[in-house]
Amino acid sequence: MIENKSIKLIRSKLISFFLGLILVFNAILPLTSVFAEDVSPPTAPVTSWQLLDLENQAVSEENPVEVEGAYALRAEVHLQALKGLKLRAGDVYQLALPENSEIGAWSAEQIAPKDVVNKLGEVIGSFVIQDQGILLTLNEAATDFDQIDAVIQTDAVLTTDVDKAVIQEVQVGDSVQNIAFVGLQPDLDLASTLNEEEIDKTPAQSIENVTKTRQVRALPSERSVATLAEFDQALADENVTKIILTADITLDATKEIATGRTLTITSDGNGPHQVTITPSARHFKLLQGANLTLENLVIEGQNKPGGVRVDSSSAERSSLTITNTTFQNCKSAQANTGVNFGGAIDIYDSTVGPIGYATVLIKGTSAFLNNQAYYGGAIAARNAWITIEGETNFSGNMVVGDGWGGSTLFFQNVESEIKDKVTFTGNGTTGKEGGALMLYGGGNAVISGNVTFESNKASNGGAIMSRxxxxxxxxxxxxxxxxxxxxxxxxxxxxxxxxxxxxxxxxxxxxxxxxxxxxxxxxxxxxxxxxxxxxxxxxxxxxxxxxxxxxxxxxxxxxxxxxxxxxxxxxxxxxxxxxxxxxxxxxxxxxxxxxxxxxxxxxxxxxxxxxxxxxxxxxxxxx
CATH class of the missing domain: 3.80.20 (24 nucleotide stem-loop, u2 snrnp hairpin iv. U2 a'; Chain A)
Structure with a gap:
């Protein structure tokens, strides 16, 4: 009996011990689970913010958000270390994308890191956009501070699916603003998109402003295109005043700019994009009275005819503006093409006398490289007003074949001004006249600023020939x-x-x-x-x-x-x-x-x- 009691006592103590272990394990398990979970980065408080369009203009009632538009977010944030601690390199903070109060959503992705800067403009970290949020990571410059006020600005990658005319609260962090939206449906009316409660909350003047904006933008004046079909559709739409290329494009024929049309063709933020053409023909032709701006592009001729032809008259005066655009390898001196003047640009105005001449402005960091023609390897102009400025560069252009003048520029009866830091380098060939510039007939030419003519060659007038x-x-x-x-x-x-x-x-x-x-x-x-x-x-x-x-x-x-x-x-x-x-x-x-x-x-x-x-x-x- 004593032995049996001893066995029972030992058994009882063992059971109590194991029960104690189970209780202890059950108490520790939630704690280990907590420590095993991923802890979200702290949220960075937002002190102010604004949305910016592709022109870096702030969104407003006069410049509302469009459903097909892309926007940048500029935000000022306050980064605070934990109590008693300092900020350290590698610390991560998060910030949610904009949130609409009732309808629609915002989305964005930005894989390449961008700088986080302090109020002095010093880089203190970087940020990316992923999983519908902005992640900020500090670097060594932020070390040992208790707190820092910082500024971020995303690329223009934020888009929204709100497709109606409405004024709605948009929240970034804890900061809320009323933002105007405009839809793309031409028959939408603002009043029909707002219920009675919304109308009560929306100022009458704001409704009127958005309605007016909506009517103006029923057919958007800007069109982003990535394909030839999209380009042709935008060109055919007379309401479009700006075509924005989002990719390189190859034209299937010369694209005409109609009489009375004013159009800008440019690249998006990933440009310059290249424009090529399949047939041996000009890329673009301005009919009399047309106005064209080419901006941040590469006009590639592929060693055959290309570039731009400008027709003008006193009755229908045309204009061409070239900004930060390169014309290269446009070679108009080709047999049986009928394109002999101006390898890159040919301007012809039928006007007799300077009143009513076509106008041409070339500026920025534009360049004309390795172009050829019988007259005017880069540009031929007959009866025009021409200004060339900025840091425009002419290099490797020449006259070939039966042509004899203006390896780079051939100006006949042209009023011209060349100024700023324009350079002419390595143009021309022996046997032709005017390695950089040929002035033929009447017209005045003014050269000023810091213009350079270097290593150009010709039979007469290595740089300039006037005849x-x-x-x-x-x-x-x-x-x-x-x-x-x-x-x-x-x-x-x-x-x-x-x-x-x-x-x-x-x-x-x-x-x-x-x-x-x-x-x-x-x-x-x-x-x-x-x-x-x-x-x-x-x-x-x-x-x-x-x-x-x-x-x-x-x-x-x-x-x-x-x-x-x-x-x-x-x-x-x-x-x-x-x-x-x-x-x-x-x-x-x-x-x-x-x-x-x-x-x-x-x-x-x-x-x-x-x-x-x-x-x-x-x-x-x-x-």
Whole structure:
């Protein structure tokens, strides 16, 4: 009996022990489950926010949210460390996407990290958008702060499915705003989209504003396209004023811009997108009275005809604007194509006289690369107003075939201005005239700013050729202009001018340099025949050469019998400088001969130093 009692006692204690273990395990299990779960990052409080459209304009009643639009979110957030702790690199915070109060939803995805910055603009982390939320991760710059006010701005990736005209509360974090939406259905009326309660809550003026906006935008003025079919649909819709390419596109024929149409074709934020064309034809043609802007594109010719044709008249005046766009490999000098003028752009205005001319503006970081034509390898213009500005670059353009002029620009009866930081580099070919620019007939040309002509070549006028003009037409060159390493196989290594007044650095403040230009015949830098040529203070001719038994290492002035006027006029404080120039025959710096050229020439305040000629006039030869 004693033994049985002992066994029972041991059994009872063992049972109590195991029951205790079970109780302890059951008490610990919820805690281990809690620690095993993923803990969501803390939410970053939002102090202010706004939605921005593709033009970086804030959404408002006048600029409502469209269902097919994409928007960026700009938000100011407050990042706070846990009590008693500091912020650390690697800390993660979250922020929900915008939330509509009653209808529709927002969605977005942004895989590539973007910067999180503080109020001083310093990068303190990065963020991505995934799983309908924004995740912010701090870096070392945020270390050891208790709190930081930060700013984020997403790409324009937020979209909404709200497709009606309505004013609705939208919430980001704890911050709420009333946002105007506009649908794409043309027959929607705002009043029909709001119930009585909503109408009571919506200010009458707001309803009126949205209704007006809705009526204007019934057919949207901007269209995003990714395919040729979508492009053609947008082009056919006369209500569309802007076509936004979201991908490269290949055209199946020349696309005409109708008379009276004003249209912009541009790329989205992932541009520039490339536009090619299958047949040997222009990409675009402006009918008389059309207006086209090409922006942030690459117009690719694929070594065959391409680019833009502009037709204009005094009755129907056309305009073309090129912004941050590249034209490349457009080669219009092709047999049996009927496209011989202007490899990239051809402008023709039937107007007689400058009133009513077509207008062309080229700006930004536009470029014209490796284009060809019989006349105007890059651009040919007959009767037009043309401005080229910004940092536009012309390189590798040339005239081929039977053409003879304007390897880059061929301007006939054109009023033109070339300014800012425009560059002409490596254009032209021997045997043709005007490696960078040919001025033919009437019209004035103004070159100013910081324009550079370098390593261009031609038979006459390595950089600029002026032919067939008149004494009322002028070429004005003022500013910090450089003509460097240009060459002519005949005359005028940099400039050759006939029958057109040329004024170089005549404004008193310019610095025009002619450096290391060469000609095989006359005028290593400048050849002037039967013209008025004025060279002012601040002009430098250095290292220019007239080769092969010819004259005028820097400048050659010649009269066939007509009255010419040649003035080299420095000032007491700013001289005209001729140095290190050479001629194989006469006039190492200057050669003046023929007709009455010598008797009408004036040279004062000029430094003529270290120039050389093999025969007469190491500095100046006057005949």
């Amino acid at each position: 067939g003009g008149n004494t009322t037409s002028a070429l004005e060159i003022n500013g910090d202009i450089k003509f460097k390493n240009n060459s002519a196989s005949a005359q005028g290594g940099a400039i050759h001018t006939q029958a057109r007044t040329v004024n170089i650095a005549t404004d008193g403040t310019s610095n025009v340099e002619f450096l290391n230009n060469t000609s095989s015949q006359y005028g290593g830098a400048v050849e002037a025949t039967d013209v008025t040529l004025e060279i002012g203070a601040g002009t430098i001719f250095d290292g220019n050469k007239a080769l092969y038994s010819n004259s005028g290492g820097a400048v050659h002035v010649y009269s066939t019998g007509a009255t010419v006027k040649f003035n080299v006029t420095g000032t007491a404080t700013r001289h005209v400088i001729f140095r290190n120039n050479s001629a194989a025959s006469c006039g190492g710096a200057l050669c003046i001969h023929g007709g009455n050229a010598a008797s009408t020439s004036v040279i004062k305040y000029a430094d003529i130093v270290n120039n050389y000629s093999r025969n007469f006039g190491g500095g100046i030869d006057i005949d």
